[in-house]
Amino acid sequence: MKPVRRELKPIEVIVAEVLEEVERKRLSLRLTMERYFSDNPDLYPVKGVIRAFSLAVLRNFRLLDTIIKCVFDLQADRLSPFMRNLLRAVVYEIVFRDIKSNRIKALTKYFKGQLNITYKDFRILRGLEIREVLKGYGGLERLAVRYSQPLWVVKYLVKILGEDETIKLLKRFNEPATLWIRVNTLKISTEGLLKRLRGRGLSVVRDDVFFDTLKIEKVRSALSRLPEYKERLFYIQDKASILVGHIVSPEANQLILDACAAPGSKTTHLAQLSALRARIIATDISLSRLLFLKKYSKEAGFDNIDIFVADARAYRSPVKFDKILVDPDCSSLGILGHSPEVRLWIKESYIKTYADIQYSILRNVLEMVKRNGLIVYSTCTFTVEENECNVKRLLEEFGNEVELVEHEPFIGRRGLLGFRQMQRLYPHVHDTIGFTISVLKKIK
Structure with missing residues (x-):
């Protein structure tokens, strides 16, 4: 007897279910989709479509809500998360993709009894001019x-x-954000991976700055499904994040602390760059994310990483480190394109909250770095409070112990407030996520 195949839900409904979960639990789209498709494996063939569609809705959510208010006189924030995102998805399809009328008719049944939006109502969206929607705003x-x-x-x-x-x-x-990967050069050469990926039909080019970095220009399916990914021959990591590892530049026999390590992209890069000859101590406050780092490190062959659960604001080591990487949680303004779901909940008050936590970490790790040792401080945000101001505050309090120094590689713009030794990367300029990086040297 053949198994009964369930009817495939409309793409718009799947998108609404995914985004409902993102909103309710404030989870990343990536993690939400992993869980959703793990629970619904028969839908896996449409995962790429769902991801692209979900990103499009998130990147236009406020404009879509404004259209909904103008055309249907509905406040999107007063609807249930599912209904809000379903309506956003349908409006997006009509306004930006001009879907066929029979598809619109089929979708109207999901609004009956709740919003009572009819096919005729949706037809109003045909040919809608965005400038007309924005007319009331200046x-x-x-x-x-x-x-x-x-x-x-x-x-x-x-x-x-x-x-x-x-x-x-x-x-x-x-x-769409540019997709970068880091080659695990302990297992395969960059040229070797390049050939294998091109052989699978991917459009891939070498980065002109970093020997271990590839840019994915065209991909047919999720990179995580490739055999090369499962063999841990590469790590999906943005070029700005890869830059941080090259700035730390671990050397043989050095003791290095990654104070906010999970989920481990930079930690494993440091292990790789040292050819497993530096000792990396990885600490983080999140046990679950450290477990992922532990599992990945074992699979990828990084056996020079010791992992501990610890709060970087209070962690104390019995020995001092040659270099310390501080890449803490931040307000995330640099990933508003890469992870547009952040726009749904980010608040201005987060800046001060994160800046205070970050400064506490910097202040604490300063005690654990050797004389002439380095602290590399990086964030994926643009705010001066979390970057230049934190560095300024540290220099004012500990100016006789630490100094801000030039560093390489330097591929970004100079820092703000006169801090020219810092570098800033912007998506529209550097084709990366937004990042700000500083290097501090312990002088006493």
Whole structure:
């Protein structure tokens, strides 16, 4: 007897279910999709489509909500998470993809009895001009709606970049993020992996700065399904994050602390760059994420990493380190394009909260680095409070013990507030996620 095959849900409904989970639990889209498709393996063939569609809705959520208010006189934030995201998905399809009428008719049944939106109502969206929707908005509020960002984020970016460059950045945030991978050169050469991936039909090019970095220009399916990924021949990691490992530049016999290590992209890169000859101590406050690091390290062959659960604000080591990497949680303004779900819950108050935590970590690890040792401090955000101001505060409090120094590789722009030794990377300029990096040297 053949198994009964269940009817495939409309793509829009699947997207709504995924985004409902993202909203309710404030989880990343990546993790939510992993869980969703693990529970629904028969839907795996459409995973790539669902991911692309979900990203498109997230990158336009505020504009879609504005359209919903203008056309249907509905406040999206008053709807249930599922209904809100289903309506966003359908509106996106009609306005930006011009889907066929019979598909719209089939989807209207999901709104009966709840919103009572009919096929005729949806037809109004045909040929809708975005400029008409934005007519009631001016200045920075117009930019915030058009590019679906919190208004405070737009104001902040204009303050540090100016309006013209902010528009370029906002546009880049709403385009597909560039996909970078780091080659596990302990298992395969960069050229060897390049040939294997091209042999599978991927469009891949070597990075012109880092020997262990490849740029994926075209992919047919999820990279995590490739045999090369399962063999741990590469790690999916942004070029800005890869840059950090090269700045730390671990050497044989050095003792290095990665104070905020999980999930481990930079930790494993440090192990790799040292050819397993440096000893890496990886600490993090999250046990679950450290377990992933432990599992991955074993599978990838990184046996020079010792892993401990610890709060970097209070961790004390009986020995001092040659180098310490501090890459703490932050306000995440640099990944608003790569991970647009962050836009749904990010608040301006997070800046001070994270800045205080970050400074506590910097202050603590300063006691654990050797004289002439280095602290590499990096964040995936643009705020001066979490970067330049934290460095300034540390120099003011411990100026006789530490100094801000130049570093290499330097591929970004100079820091703000006169901190030219710091570097900043921007998606619209450097084709990476947003990052800010500083290097501090212990002088006493």
